[in-house]
Amino acid sequence: MSDIPTHARAIPFDEDGMIATDVPCIKCGYNLRGLDEGRVCPECGTAVGRSLRGDFLKYCDPDWVGTVASGLNWIMAGIAIGFVGGLITGALTRQSVAPPALFQGFILLLSIVPLIGYWRLTAPDPAATADQGITARRLVRVTQVLGFGLGFLTNTEILAGQELAEELVGVLSGVNLVVFFFAVLIYLRRMALRIPNTKLASSCQTIMWGWVILALAGIGGAIVAETLGSSGSGMGAGEAILCSTIIATPIFLILSLILALRLRRAFADEAKLARATWAAGIARPIAAI
Numbered sequence: 070m071s072d073i074p075t076h077a078r079a080i081p082f083d084e085d086g087m088i089a090t091d092v093p094c095i096k097c098g099y100n101l102r103g104l105d106e107g108r109v110c111p112e113c114g115t116a117v118g119r120s121l122r123g124d125f126l127k128y129c130d131p132d133w134v135g136t137v138a139s140g141l142n143w144i145m146a147g148i149a150i151g152f153v154g155g156l157i158t159g160a161l162t163r164q165s166v167a168p169p170a171l172f173q174g175f176i177l178l179l180s181i182v183p184l185i186g187y188w189r190l191t192a193p194d195p196a197a198t199a200d201q202g203i204t205a206r207r208l209v210r211v212t213q214v215l216g217f218g219l220g221f222l223t224n225t226e227i228l229a230g231q232e233l234a235e236e237l238v239g240v241l242s243g244v245n246l247v248v249f250f251f252a253v254l255i256y257l258r259r260m261a262l263r264i265p266n267t268k269l270a271s272s273c274q275t276i277m278w279g280w281v282i283l284a285l286a287g288i289g290g291a292i293v294a295e296t297l298g299s300s301g302s303g304m305g306a307g308e309a310i311l312c313s314t315i316i317a318t319p320i321f322l323i324l325s326l327i328l329a330l331r332l333r334r335a336f337a338d339e340a341k342l343a344r345a346t347w348a349a350g351i352a353r354p355i356a357a358i
């Protein structure tokens with residue numbers, strides 16, 4: 070079964086290139102017979118191509134596709150800010166200069182940048198018909214907001230001294246991160262299939278399972294190291310596994326960033342195509358029906 074959202078049916082066109090059969094608009098059901106494929110539905114403004122060819126991004130609202138593409142810019146900026154912020158915090162901590170509250174507050178404030186990015190990336194398709202991907206899309210939003218709140222609790226002194234609450238926040242943050250991780254990669258894979266770019270879609274899957282294997286190896290290594298360590302065996306298989314996962318992590322981070330860059334470019338290209346289709350559709354006069 071293919072995940073590509075094509076509408077597999079042959080559409081007959083008349084000698085003028087107009088649709089010569091009854092085709093309902095996928096959004097409003099309007100009969101598109103007699104219309105040009107490059108136009109938009111006169112009732113709801115959905116590109117006719119979307120009803121004819123499939124639920125592809127190039128037939129979607131160009132502003133929406135543009136918003137989705139720009140989400141990845143915000144996310145990338147957020148990663149850069151987080152990285153620099155982390156380095157500065159690390160340096161200050163190493164020099165036994167506790168990061169000033171003002172600086173911490175600033176970093177916390179900047180963590181809103183990736184949140185905006187994920188919000189834009191998962192903007193709802195204004196002409197959504199099939200709800201495919203909606204769960205993943207919503208989950209990305211919910212886990213991002215929850216993660217922002219949990220991050221706030223972790224990075225401020227609110228929970229200082231309340232061990233149980235701190236532990237609970239830690240567990241919740243972990244579960245939230247796992248749910249977010251799967252949701253965002255499933256969502257991105259489905260969006261890649263709407264380009265349609267099967268290579269990018271399978272890259273999303275590869276990165277997803279790569280991280281899962283890496284995380285499982287890390288956890289396994291830590292457990293083995295802990296078990297052997299407590300029995301006094303010192304360096305062993307556990308540490309070796311743990312070390313290799315630590316080495317592999319930056320490699321996976323770079324691969325993930327490359328994937329994000331490729332997706333950003335692909336979505337931006339689709340936004341451009343959508344703009345061309347959309348504008349062409351609106352510019353042409355609507356034929357008398």
Ligand SMILES: [Zn+2]
Binds near residue numbers: 098
């Ligand atoms: Zn319509």
